[in-house]
Amino acid sequence: MDKVPTSYDVARLAGVSRTTVSLVLNNAPAAHISPETRRRVLEAARQLGYFPHAAARRLVQGRTMTVALIWHRGPDANYRDAFLPGLLQGLASVLHQQGYYLLFRPMEVHESEQVVLELAQGRHADGFVISGPRADDPVLLDLHERGFPLVLHGQLPGTDIPFVDVDNVAGARQAVEHLLRLGHTRIGIITNAPLSYVSARQRLEGYRLAMRAAGIEPPSEWIQYGNFDEASGRRAMQALLQVRPRLSAVFVASDMVAVGARYALWEAGLRVPEDIALVGFDDLPLAAYTVPPLTTVHVPAQALGRAVGELVLQRIQGESVSSRRLPTTLVVRASCGARKFSSRANLT
Amino acid sequence: MDKVPTSYDVARLAGVSRTTVSLVLNNAPAAHISPETRRRVLEAARQLGYFPHAAARRLVQGRTMTVALIWHRGPDANYRDAFLPGLLQGLASVLHQQGYYLLFRPMEVHESEQVVLELAQGRHADGFVISGPRADDPVLLDLHERGFPLVLHGQLPGTDIPFVDVDNVAGARQAVEHLLRLGHTRIGIITNAPLSYVSARQRLEGYRLAMRAAGIEPPSEWIQYGNFDEASGRRAMQALLQVRPRLSAVFVASDMVAVGARYALWEAGLRVPEDIALVGFDDLPLAAYTVPPLTTVHVPAQALGRAVGELVLQRIQGESVSSRRLPTTLVVRASCGARKFSSRANLT
DNA sequence: CTGAAAGCGCTTACAG
């Protein structure tokens, strides 16, 4: 590989000192450089294809201009993967706009938050976005308390580390209110995950709030628990089908789980939405192409990425920030029965 | 933020020189350190939470232990996003295993490969994986010729830059041979993209090879062109439905396009697979949950990521490598008609 | 087996 030019090469070619090269290239505000000198330096740099050595800059400036995204893999890996491209896109665009780089670090189940400590202490990044934080590790809290810029994507109960999340309670509530408005009263729920997950508790809470506001106290047999995947949705729906008289609608707090629930209905010979109406949560790309298309709560993955990026950048600049709960929007398709459709014309 | 410990702090606490600290922590092979000294250094480092300053190491060692993933966004952004999590996961795991970090850099349509030059010349990374390379830029070839480790994900015609891709020709051929084996002879094709895309040309080629081997010369009206998304698939299928006598099967060289094609069939009141059999390409997660489930050619995203990681690491180590075409596997579900299914029992 | 010294390529006070 060719040797790469240094600021010395640029200085020599332009006939100035390395100081001047640095001043020009960094647009140093104080130092006033003559237009002619500036031009010569810029031209020399361009000609040599010079870009300052990142490590040298980082060392002397004491900052890396890098944010690390810690991406937890876990039992919900498939589920979360669906959000990765959007989140990454949103985060990267905000960072790039401010001249920051993005270090991507997936974390396997067996790895501990020790990884974050290592990245932080070794100054690989100026700040961290932790996606899918786990509650059982003190490292994060310790780093946060020591002032290290940390922002969570997803909530971690019992800490004051700033987080970004979707407003799960309001989103679920919207979904259920929509069903209520359509005249349903016997509305069941399948959660997206076990209640050990914050999001599952919150979505269930939204369901309860909507029902109570309508004067309905849902009995426990109307509530079943999903576990991220389709199989869990199928099982849960089979359980709900035992309820007598039959439920007329079910809110499934995850699109993937909803796909399994829909399968169970098909197996049981029930039509959607004529026999049972369905509303999902997440608005995964596939939701628009299920049969019938799934009415669901849209989760704005890119906006989450941007928000998380904005917060971590503010933290890096030393500002204090407060957590953000992004609003969701209900996407009405055919599975809720709000739209008239012949099964043929509304496949997608 | 607290000040972070340096090797000097560790040296002082352990009662040795910084040289020794470095030797111990880097497991320097030559220098034999007494077990007692080693233990003291390790203990001191642990106690202080010391990790060497990344920038300082990079500067002195002349390498970053980082690979950059350049992710092109383009007209096919949605399409490619579906592969991002798998690719990223495979790539990151290979890199991590060898102690490398991953820098993620999305590239918008308006940005040029100049970005790669900047990252390379500024020594932000030791090597690059370029996903979705574009043919119209000389920067990549120039960097490659200067010996910079570059590996492409997806092919770039007319260069000898090593690439990793799926074997599109063989995959398409498999798909079509499967339909032929089921007794179909009037088999149409909808490409995944315009023929300006290498993968589209190759998949069409696989189709042609299979047909010719069966003694069938498909007329041009059997061939329609998709353009990544569902809408293009719908249009293309509508065109294919004009063919008389009717085709009995269609190979759609992209699952997303296939979803649109399937929609067109629904609109036309045709059943899958009874009236027209369908085979897709890619095996996106949603393929298992279309109605009926889509028989398709599986593209191993994670394996692509691992392969691309292995190649770039070898290039960084100075080895020369040759491009790799990974095999695909046909996933037989219900849309091809090979599996008996009642429409109810085989929704998923 | 261990330490003193040089040097990686920058930026940044500090002089002039």
Next chain:
DNA sequence: CTGAAAGCGCTTACAG
């Protein structure tokens, strides 16, 4: 307006 010098925190020959 521009240059000489120090220093960021490491690793690595080189001595001892």
